[in-house]
Amino acid sequence: MRNITFDLSSLHEHGSAFFDFLALRKRHFVDSLGWDIPHNKNYEMDQYDNPEAYYSLALYHGEVVGGVRLMPTSTTWGKHTYMLRDAFNHRIDGIPPDMLEAEITSTQVWEMTRLVISDELRNPIERNECLSTIGEGLQKIADTTDCQEFVGLTSPTLVRALRRLGFVAENGIKRYRDAKDGRTYGVLRIPVHQSAHLIAAE
Numbered sequence: 001m002r003n004i005t006f007d008l009s010s011l012h013e014h015g016s017a018f019f020d021f022l023a024l025r026k027r028h029f030v031d032s033l034g035w036d037i038p039h040n041k042n043y044e045m046d047q048y049d050n051p052e053a054y055y056s057l058a059l060y061h062g063e064v065v066g067g068v069r070l071m072p073t074s075t076t077w078g079k080h081t082y083m084l085r086d087a088f089n090h091r092i093d094g095i096p097p098d099m100l101e102a103e104i105t106s107t108q109v110w111e112m113t114r115l116v117i118s119d120e121l122r123n124p125i126e127r128n129e130c131l132s133t134i135g136e137g138l139q140k141i142a143d144t145t146d147c148q149e150f151v152g153l154t155s156p157t158l159v160r161a162l163r164r165l166g167f168v169a170e171n172g173i174k175r176y177r178d179a180k181d182g183r184t185y186g187v188l189r190i191p192v193h194q195s196a197h198l199i200a201a202e
Helices: 017-032 083-088 124-143 156-164 192-201
Strands: 002-007 053-062 061-074 109-118 148-152 172-176 183-189
Touching: 002 017, 002 124, 017 053, 017 061, 017 109, 053 124, 053 192, 061 124, 083 109, 083 148, 109 124, 124 156, 124 192, 148 156, 156 183
Parallel strands: 109 148
Antiparallel strands: 002 053, 053 061, 061 109, 148 183, 172 183
Protein backbone atom coordinates (compact mmCIF):
# COMPACT_ATOMS: atom_id res chain seq x y z
CA MET A 1 0.00 0.00 0.00
CA ARG A 2 1.05 3.58 -0.49
CA ASN A 3 -0.02 6.89 0.95
CA ILE A 4 -1.02 10.12 -0.74
CA THR A 5 -1.81 13.45 0.91
CA PHE A 6 -3.35 16.55 -0.63
CA ASP A 7 -5.75 19.45 -0.16
CA LEU A 8 -8.33 20.70 -2.64
CA SER A 9 -5.75 22.77 -4.49
CA SER A 10 -3.74 19.67 -5.39
CA LEU A 11 -6.37 16.93 -5.65
CA HIS A 12 -6.04 17.01 -9.45
CA GLU A 13 -2.54 15.57 -9.10
CA HIS A 14 -3.99 12.25 -7.93
CA GLY A 15 -6.55 11.45 -10.60
CA SER A 16 -9.90 10.34 -9.20
CA ALA A 17 -8.57 9.59 -5.68
CA PHE A 18 -10.55 12.37 -3.98
CA PHE A 19 -13.84 11.28 -5.52
CA ASP A 20 -13.00 7.63 -4.86
CA PHE A 21 -12.61 8.59 -1.19
CA LEU A 22 -16.00 10.36 -1.23
CA ALA A 23 -17.51 7.21 -2.77
CA LEU A 24 -15.90 5.01 -0.12
CA ARG A 25 -17.30 7.30 2.57
CA LYS A 26 -20.78 7.06 1.05
CA ARG A 27 -20.68 3.26 1.00
CA HIS A 28 -19.51 3.07 4.61
CA PHE A 29 -21.20 5.90 6.47
CA VAL A 30 -24.46 6.13 4.49
CA ASP A 31 -25.07 2.69 2.98
CA SER A 32 -23.64 0.58 5.83
CA LEU A 33 -24.08 2.71 8.96
CA GLY A 34 -27.17 4.61 7.88
CA TRP A 35 -25.91 8.09 8.80
CA ASP A 36 -28.15 10.98 7.74
CA ILE A 37 -25.45 13.14 6.15
CA PRO A 38 -25.25 14.98 2.80
CA HIS A 39 -24.86 12.59 -0.14
CA ASN A 40 -26.13 11.61 -3.55
CA LYS A 41 -26.21 8.14 -5.09
CA ASN A 42 -22.42 8.08 -5.48
CA TYR A 43 -20.71 10.40 -3.00
CA GLU A 44 -20.82 11.64 0.58
CA MET A 45 -19.55 15.20 1.03
CA ASP A 46 -20.30 17.87 3.63
CA GLN A 47 -19.44 21.41 4.71
CA TYR A 48 -16.05 20.35 6.07
CA ASP A 49 -14.80 19.30 2.64
CA ASN A 50 -13.62 22.84 1.99
CA PRO A 51 -10.30 24.49 1.05
CA GLU A 52 -9.09 24.25 4.67
CA ALA A 53 -9.25 20.45 4.62
CA TYR A 54 -6.39 18.02 3.97
CA TYR A 55 -6.64 14.33 3.17
CA SER A 56 -4.51 11.26 3.85
CA LEU A 57 -5.47 8.25 1.74
CA ALA A 58 -4.25 4.67 1.46
CA LEU A 59 -4.07 3.16 -2.04
CA TYR A 60 -3.84 -0.57 -2.76
CA HIS A 61 -3.18 -1.60 -6.36
CA GLY A 62 -4.17 1.92 -7.33
CA GLU A 63 -7.54 1.87 -5.54
CA VAL A 64 -8.49 3.98 -2.52
CA VAL A 65 -9.02 1.55 0.37
CA GLY A 66 -8.96 3.98 3.29
CA GLY A 67 -8.50 7.56 4.30
CA VAL A 68 -9.16 10.40 6.68
CA ARG A 69 -9.96 14.10 6.47
CA LEU A 70 -7.89 16.56 8.49
CA MET A 71 -8.43 20.20 9.41
CA PRO A 72 -6.79 22.74 11.75
CA THR A 73 -8.96 23.63 14.74
CA SER A 74 -8.26 27.27 13.89
CA THR A 75 -10.44 26.85 10.78
CA THR A 76 -13.43 29.05 10.02
CA TRP A 77 -15.30 28.54 6.76
CA GLY A 78 -18.46 30.60 6.54
CA LYS A 79 -20.56 29.84 9.61
CA HIS A 80 -18.70 26.58 10.23
CA THR A 81 -15.49 25.82 12.12
CA TYR A 82 -14.70 22.13 12.60
CA MET A 83 -16.96 19.25 13.58
CA LEU A 84 -16.25 18.92 17.31
CA ARG A 85 -16.34 22.68 17.89
CA ASP A 86 -19.56 23.05 15.92
CA ALA A 87 -21.05 20.25 18.05
CA PHE A 88 -19.78 22.02 21.20
CA ASN A 89 -21.71 25.09 20.06
CA HIS A 90 -24.90 23.07 19.38
CA ARG A 91 -24.64 23.41 15.59
CA ILE A 92 -24.61 19.67 14.84
CA ASP A 93 -27.28 17.16 15.75
CA GLY A 94 -26.23 13.74 16.99
CA ILE A 95 -22.91 14.64 18.62
CA PRO A 96 -23.16 15.61 22.32
CA PRO A 97 -21.85 19.15 22.90
CA ASP A 98 -19.80 18.10 25.92
CA MET A 99 -17.42 15.82 23.99
CA LEU A 100 -15.02 18.77 24.17
CA GLU A 101 -14.43 20.20 27.64
CA ALA A 102 -13.65 23.56 26.05
CA GLU A 103 -13.29 25.00 22.58
CA ILE A 104 -9.97 24.27 20.90
CA THR A 105 -8.76 26.91 18.45
CA SER A 106 -5.16 26.32 17.43
CA THR A 107 -3.02 25.81 14.35
CA GLN A 108 -1.20 23.15 16.40
CA VAL A 109 -4.25 20.93 16.97
CA TRP A 110 -5.94 19.33 13.94
CA GLU A 111 -9.22 17.42 13.82
CA MET A 112 -9.53 14.04 12.10
CA THR A 113 -12.92 13.13 10.60
CA ARG A 114 -14.39 10.56 8.21
CA LEU A 115 -11.72 7.95 9.00
CA VAL A 116 -12.66 4.88 7.00
CA ILE A 117 -11.17 1.57 5.88
CA SER A 118 -12.78 -0.36 3.03
CA ASP A 119 -14.83 -3.41 3.94
CA GLU A 120 -13.10 -5.14 1.04
CA LEU A 121 -10.02 -5.40 3.27
CA ARG A 122 -11.17 -8.31 5.43
CA ASN A 123 -7.73 -9.59 6.41
CA PRO A 124 -6.65 -8.02 9.75
CA ILE A 125 -3.10 -7.67 8.44
CA GLU A 126 -4.33 -5.67 5.43
CA ARG A 127 -6.54 -3.50 7.62
CA ASN A 128 -3.66 -2.77 9.96
CA GLU A 129 -1.44 -1.93 7.00
CA CYS A 130 -4.12 0.42 5.70
CA LEU A 131 -4.40 2.19 9.06
CA SER A 132 -0.62 2.48 9.27
CA THR A 133 -0.48 3.88 5.72
CA ILE A 134 -3.07 6.51 6.62
CA GLY A 135 -0.91 7.31 9.65
CA GLU A 136 2.06 7.98 7.39
CA GLY A 137 0.03 10.79 5.89
CA LEU A 138 -0.68 12.27 9.32
CA GLN A 139 3.05 12.57 9.86
CA LYS A 140 3.63 14.06 6.39
CA ILE A 141 1.04 16.74 7.05
CA ALA A 142 2.40 17.45 10.54
CA ASP A 143 5.90 17.81 9.10
CA THR A 144 4.79 20.60 6.76
CA THR A 145 2.43 22.46 9.12
CA ASP A 146 2.29 23.64 12.74
CA CYS A 147 0.36 20.52 13.77
CA GLN A 148 1.41 19.02 17.11
CA GLU A 149 -1.66 16.91 17.88
CA PHE A 150 -4.60 15.25 16.13
CA VAL A 151 -8.04 14.92 17.74
CA GLY A 152 -11.24 13.31 16.54
CA LEU A 153 -14.27 11.21 17.35
CA THR A 154 -13.72 7.51 16.91
CA SER A 155 -14.52 4.14 18.44
CA PRO A 156 -12.47 2.80 21.38
CA THR A 157 -11.57 -0.24 19.29
CA LEU A 158 -9.69 2.00 16.84
CA VAL A 159 -7.65 3.44 19.69
CA ARG A 160 -6.58 -0.07 20.65
CA ALA A 161 -5.70 -0.85 17.04
CA LEU A 162 -3.57 2.29 16.79
CA ARG A 163 -1.74 1.40 19.98
CA ARG A 164 -0.96 -2.08 18.67
CA LEU A 165 0.60 -0.41 15.61
CA GLY A 166 2.80 1.71 17.87
CA PHE A 167 0.90 5.00 17.79
CA VAL A 168 0.63 7.01 20.99
CA ALA A 169 -3.17 7.20 21.02
CA GLU A 170 -5.20 8.48 23.96
CA ASN A 171 -8.93 8.04 24.49
CA GLY A 172 -10.97 10.67 26.32
CA ILE A 173 -13.08 9.76 29.33
CA LYS A 174 -16.42 10.82 27.86
CA ARG A 175 -18.17 8.48 25.42
CA TYR A 176 -21.57 8.30 23.80
CA ARG A 177 -23.60 5.77 21.83
CA ASP A 178 -24.77 6.94 18.42
CA ALA A 179 -28.53 6.59 18.01
CA LYS A 180 -28.25 5.78 14.29
CA ASP A 181 -25.57 3.10 14.15
CA GLY A 182 -25.54 1.90 17.77
CA ARG A 183 -21.77 2.34 18.03
CA THR A 184 -19.83 3.95 20.87
CA TYR A 185 -17.60 6.95 20.19
CA GLY A 186 -15.10 8.99 22.18
CA VAL A 187 -12.49 11.66 21.52
CA LEU A 188 -9.17 10.29 20.25
CA ARG A 189 -5.95 12.28 20.70
CA ILE A 190 -2.65 11.53 18.93
CA PRO A 191 0.32 13.67 20.06
CA VAL A 192 2.50 14.04 16.96
CA HIS A 193 5.84 14.46 18.70
CA GLN A 194 5.35 11.21 20.63
CA SER A 195 4.19 9.17 17.63
CA ALA A 196 6.55 10.52 14.94
CA HIS A 197 9.36 7.97 15.36
CA LEU A 198 6.85 5.14 15.60
CA ILE A 199 5.07 6.11 12.39
CA ALA A 200 8.40 6.49 10.59
CA ALA A 201 9.40 2.99 11.66
CA GLU A 202 6.40 1.33 10.02
